[in-house]
Amino acid sequence: MNAFLSVLRRDLLLAARRKSEVLTALFFFMIVVSLFPLGIGPETALLRRIAPGVLWVAALLAAMLSLNRLFATDHQDGTLEQMALSSTPLSVLVGGKVLAHWLTSGLPLVLLAPVLGLQFDLSSRALGILMLSLLLGTPILSLIGAIGAALTLGVRGGGVLLSLLVLPLYIPALIFGAGAVEADMAGLGAGGHLSLLGALLALGVFFAPWAATAALRLALE
Amino acid sequence: MNWASASDFFAMGGYGLYVWGSFGLTFAALAVEAALAAGRLKTARRRVRRELAADLDTQD
Amino acid sequence: MSQRLINWFKFASPATFYPLAGKLWPWFAALAAAFTLAGLWLGLFVAPTDFQQGEGYRIIFIHVPASWMSMFIYCVMAFWAAMGLVFNTRLSGMMSAALAPTGALFAFLSLWTGALWGKPMWGAWWVWDARLTSELILFFLYLGYIALTSAIDDPRRADKAGAIVSLVGVINVPIIYFSVKWWNTLHQGASVSLTKAPSMATTMLWGMLLMALAFWMYTIAVALCRVRAIILEREGRAQWVAELPEMRT
Numbered sequence: 001m002n003a004f005l006s007v008l009r010r011d012l013l014l015a016a017r018r019k020s021e022v023l024t025a026l027f028f029f030m031i032v033v034s035l036f037p038l039g040i041g042p043e044t045a046l047l048r049r050i051a052p053g054v055l056w057v058a059a060l061l062a063a064m065l066s067l068n069r070l071f072a073t074d075h076q077d078g079t080l081e082q083m084a085l086s087s088t089p090l091s092v093l094v095g096g097k098v099l100a101h102w103l104t105s106g107l108p109l110v111l112l113a114p115v116l117g118l119q120f121d122l123s124s125r126a127l128g129i130l131m132l133s134l135l136l137g138t139p140i141l142s143l144i145g146a147i148g149a150a151l152t153l154g155v156r157g158g159g160v161l162l163s164l165l166v167l168p169l170y171i172p173a174l175i176f177g178a179g180a181v182e183a184d185m186a187g188l189g190a191g192g193h194l195s196l197l198g199a200l201l202a203l204g205v206f207f208a209p210w211a212a213t214a215a216l217r218l219a220l221e
Numbered sequence: 222m223n224w225a226s227a228s229d230f231f232a233m234g235g236y237g238l239y240v241w242g243s244f245g246l247t248f249a250a251l252a253v254e255a256a257l258a259a260g261r262l263k264t265a266r267r268r269v270r271r272e273l274a275a276d277l278d279t280q281d
Numbered sequence: 282m283s284q285r286l287i288n289w290f291k292f293a294s295p296a297t298f299y300p301l302a303g304k305l306w307p308w309f310a311a312l313a314a315a316f317t318l319a320g321l322w323l324g325l326f327v328a329p330t331d332f333q334q335g336e337g338y339r340i341i342f343i344h345v346p347a348s349w350m351s352m353f354i355y356c357v358m359a360f361w362a363a364m365g366l367v368f369n370t371r372l373s374g375m376m377s378a379a380l381a382p383t384g385a386l387f388a389f390l391s392l393w394t395g396a397l398w399g400k401p402m403w404g405a406w407w408v409w410d411a412r413l414t415s416e417l418i419l420f421f422l423y424l425g426y427i428a429l430t431s432a433i434d435d436p437r438r439a440d441k442a443g444a445i446v447s448l449v450g451v452i453n454v455p456i457i458y459f460s461v462k463w464w465n466t467l468h469q470g471a472s473v474s475l476t477k478a479p480s481m482a483t484t485m486l487w488g489m490l491l492m493a494l495a496f497w498m499y500t501i502a503v504a505l506c507r508v509r510a511i512i513l514e515r516e517g518r519a520q521w522v523a524e525l526p527e528m529r530t
Contacts (some may be wrong), residue, residue, distance in 0.1 A: 152432075157432055161429060164421075164424060164425045165429060167421075168418050169450075169453050171418060171460065172457055175461065176463075179463070207452070211445055211449055214445055215445050218445075221438065223328075224326070233339065234330065234335045235335070239337055239340065239401050240337065243340045243343050243393070243394040243397045244340075247393075250386060254382065255499075255506070258506045258510065261507065262513070265514045266513060268514075269513055272517060272518070273523055273528060
């Protein structure tokens with residue numbers, strides 16, 4: 001537990017030193033979301049309908065941006081090998097890194113989403129559901145993304161390859177996340193979608209650090 | 222037997238383009254894939270043979 | 282028990298498997314040809330015209346077996362991946378690598394024939410039907426596997442990375458299918474389902490089964506052929522390769 005916290009603290013500290021990386025992903029999220037009304041037109045009824053999907057797809061893409069660096073810098077300076085040799089199980093340390101990644105790249109998206117949702121004329125209730133769905137969904141993105149990042153570590157063409165590997169696996173989170181908001185707007189209630197997202201998150205927390213660790217060991221061999 | 226004549230068979234009740242498009246592309250693709258796999262084996266075998274011959278040359 | 286285990290592991294060595302695969306593949310190719318002829322005869326000549334879809338429904342004899350095979354091959358790939366991770370056998374990874382292109386091809390063919398069926402039946406080349414959408418995602422998963430394994434130069438690492446990807450994928454395939462189905466019912470877009478033919482005559486079912494068997498045998502034959510190529514590419518410098526009769530010139 002101590003090692004988990006120290007990895008978490010270290011990664012957060014590193015992120016705080018390199019603020020530009022966090023901010024770039026956030027600006028990317030803002031710009032992509034703002035492009036849609038420009039491309040589609042300012043008709044509010046239509047914008048309200050597409051808002052959940054647009055925000056969620058933009059969140060997927062923004063979460064992808066920082067995945068590359070999840071393990072790469074630690075791999076280059078040898079920290080990762082030290083971690084693999086330490087007495088703490090590597091999967092615990094990987095869990096700490098994933099949590100740090102979510103805090104720096106997922107949580108800001110959750111906090112920013114309602115502001116962007118206003119551009120699409122979402123009601124305050126829909127904004128609440130959107131935030132809740134992103135709060136449950138973005139950790140899944142970090143968890144699955146960690147597997148992809150570990151697999152493509154040090155592989156040529158890693159960035160594009162990473163998105164090819166990871167985006168299809170993001171589809172269930174996208175469907176349930178955007179679906180929760182849509183279902184609520186249609187008056188069907190978002191409970192089912194949100195609990196399924198929660199189930200996915202539980203599954204991810206359980207399996208993903210383990211798979212990512214196996215992939216990391218391969219890269220370190 | 223469903224078909225009165227050969228042209229009847231190829232017309233497929235007006236769906237000829239779709240039916241033969243599916244069957245044709247499927248079997249063409251499978252044939253191409255099989256040929257590619259066979260070609261890959263042949264290339265690999267030729268490479269091994271060449272390397273073995275080169276080894277023999279250097280030994281002499 | 283231990284005796285039997287040892288015998289199985291004997292075939293897991295490329296040196297034993299290479300000649301065995303060479304002996305086996307012509308038989309599977311012959312079986313594939315026989316099943317194809319029988320299936321085509323049943324599907325194109327014996328099966329009656331469908332009273333709703335006319336002759337266009339005959340695409341089912343390709344479309345459904347291709348979809349089955351694409352899913353089945355993914356599961357077999359994941360099986361070999363798990364074997365490779367558990368027993369650390371070299372051959373398992375080679376089997377996965379040999380199966381992936383065929384699986385991707387069947388996924389593509391399933392999409393292609395689905396489009397050619399959809400156009401006359403639904404009036405659209407593509408419908409966001411739950412099955413078609415899941416098939417598309419399965420195709421993406423195959424592409425991801427192939428892209429990752431071909432980007433890694435060291436074959437052992439490529440095999441293991443591919444194994445992790447296919448295992449993660451095989452856990453996700455049911456989740457994806459379920460989520461796409463859920464998404465589909467929420468949006469009520471296309472409620473037409475592909476395999477719900479109004480009355481499935483037994484000859485139709487037999488035609489589909491025969492074609493599925495034909496594709497299955499074809500897959501085995503091609504995978505054996507490809508695994509032989511992969512063995513030679515990776516182990517071409519081994520002593521046993523030099524001793525093969527086919528290498529004497």
